[in-house]
Amino acid sequence: MKVILAKDLLKANNDLAQQNRALFAEHSLKVINLISSPGSGKTTLLETTLSLLKGLRMGVIEGDISTTRDAERIAGQGVPVVQINTGGICHLDARMIEQAARELPLQELDLIFIENVGNLVCPASFDLGEHYKVVLLSVTEGSDKPAKYPRVFEQAQAVVISKVDLLHYTDFDLRGCQEELRQINPTLEVLTASAKTPGGCGEWLSWLQNVAGVQ
Amino acid sequence: MHEISLIYSLLEMLEESGAANQISKIKRVRLVIGQWHGALPEALAFAFAQLQQGTLCEGAQLEIQEAPGQELYVDFYEGE
Numbered sequence: 596m597k598v599i600l601a602k603d604l605l606k607a608n609n610d611l612a613q614q615n616r617a618l619f620a621e622h623s624l625k626v627i628n629l630i631s632s633p634g635s636g637k638t639t640l641l642e643t644t645l646s647l648l649k650g651l652r653m654g655v656i657e658g659d660i661s662t663t664r665d666a667e668r669i670a671g672q673g674v675p676v677v678q679i680n681t682g683g684i685c686h687l688d689a690r691m692i693e694q695a696a697r698e699l700p701l702q703e704l705d706l707i708f709i710e711n712v713g714n715l716v717c718p719a720s721f722d723l724g725e726h727y728k729v730v731l732l733s734v735t736e737g738s739d740k741p742a743k744y745p746r747v748f749e750q751a752q753a754v755v756i757s758k759v760d761l762l763h764y765t766d767f768d769l770r771g772c773q774e775e776l777r778q779i780n781p782t783l784e785v786l787t788a789s790a791k792t793p794g795g796c797g798e799w800l801s802w803l804q805n806v807a808g809v810q
Numbered sequence: 811m812h813e814i815s816l817i818y819s820l821l822e823m824l825e826e827s828g829a830a831n832q833i834s835k836i837k838r839v840r841l842v843i844g845q846w847h848g849a850l851p852e853a854l855a856f857a858f859a860q861l862q863q864g865t866l867c868e869g870a871q872l873e874i875q876e877a878p879g880q881e882l883y884v885d886f887y888e889g890e
Contacts, residue, residue, distance in 0.1 A: 598831055600884045602823055604816050604841075685812055717812050720848055746848055 608721055611689035615696065615724025622701040625807050626709065628723050630747055631731035632740075633713030636757045636790060638665045640731065640799070641708055643790040645672035648800055650809050656695045656709045658687040665710065675699050686717035689724055706807050715740065719747040727751075727806060733758040734765050738772035745779050753784040755799055760789040813853040814861070816882070821865050824887060828866045836870045836889035844879040851876065 603609065619626050629637050638657075645653060654675040657665045666678035677695040679687060692709065699707065709725060711718040719728075728751040732740055735758055741748045748754065754776055762769065773785050786802055789795030824836055839858075843851060851874045858872045866889070875885065 596831070596833065596890060597886055597888045598827060598833070599886045600823070600827060601886075603881070603883045604819050604823075605882065607819055607822075684815070688815075716848060720812070746846065 605720065605722075608689045611693055612722035612724040615689055615692055616726075618693075618696065618701070619707070619724060619726075622704070624701060624704055624707060625727075626707045626723075626725040627803075627806075628709045628711060628718075628725035628728045629731060630711045630715070630718045630728060630751070631713065631733075632715050632736055635713075635731045635733035635736060637710050637713070637731055638668055639790045640755065640757060640788060640796070641710060642668060642672055643796055644708075644800065644803070645669070645674055647796065648803060651705045651804075651807055652703055653706045653708065654699045654704045656687075656692065656699070656707065658691070658710055658712045660684070660712060675704070681712055685712060685714050686721050687711050687723060688721045692723045706803070715744040715747050719750050727753065729753045729755060731755050731757050732772075734762050734767040734769075737765075738768045738775075741772065741776050741779055748776060748779045748783065751780065751783060753786060753802060756785070756787045758789060758791075759787045760792045760795065813849050814857045816849055817854060817857040817861050820858070820884060821861060821867060823884060825866055827887075828889060831889075833866065833889040836867045836887050838871050838873065838888040839867065840873045840875060840885040840887070842875045842877050842881060842883055842885050844877045844881040846880045847882045849882060 631637055655669045657678045659665055660681050663678045666676045669676040677698045679691050679695055730747055730751045732754055776783055776785050786798040788799045855872055862868050
């Protein structure tokens with residue numbers, strides 16, 4: 596007997612992601628899924644964001660293959676944080692977010708950051724129920740990464756080119772990279788940031804205030 | 811890549827559908843995978859061969875049809 600199924604392999608994940616989205620909407624929360632290669636500065640950018648962004652109540656879900664080091668750094672900023680250890684899995688999925696969200700005081704928050712597992716490939720395939728996917732691309736990684744890993748940039752709403760204070764020490768082609776990003780995804784918001792320079796995160800903080808509906 | 815977890819959800823889906831259709835053995839499965847999906851056909855085939863033991867799909871043949879987009883879905887299966 597032949598059975599036509601026509602069923603998406605990620606259907607279970609996508610259904611759960613919709614449930615997460617509904618839960619976040621119920622609490623009028625905005626959720627940001629931060630994706631990048633390991634070492635591009637996601638946790639450092641988050642630490643700076645948590646200390647500088649005023650008027651928003653924030654929480655963080657940290658995803659790593661192992662250790663609670665990132666959650667400890669985030670807890671140092673005095674915000675609620677949940678660590679997910681994926682135990683070898685290369686991405687976060689909607690089920691992990693559903694479980695982690697239960698541990699956060701959702702009714703007391705305006706904005707949740709999800710720091711995905713450091714990986715430019717797999718996290719792009721899994722909807723978590725977030726409102727925005729933001730990709731970090733550090734100048735030390737090289738400006739060829741969007742062309743080499745286009746999928747995550749196609750899916751994102753914003754890219755933050757990070758560590759721009761190090762631009763002079765690299766051969767990163769900022770203008771070329773910005774153009775290439777717009778070719779890959781014409782609606783992509785392309786921002787630059789330096790988390791270690793006073794005033795270096797202005798564009799990113801304004802973008803966040805804008806998406807979270809703060810004037 | 812996460813081909814192993816994709817094959818786990820495929821096997822789960824087939825167990826469920828097989829049970830609903832009173833099928834006790836699946837012989838052939840066709841998967842459609844878009845070239846931009848990111849999952850690798852060889853890695854999916856390898857994971858399927860490794861994980862099919864002890865399921866309705868034990869001994870089943872996996873056919874992978876490539877497509878132009880971003881899709882990844884089970885087209886159909888055959889069993890008895």
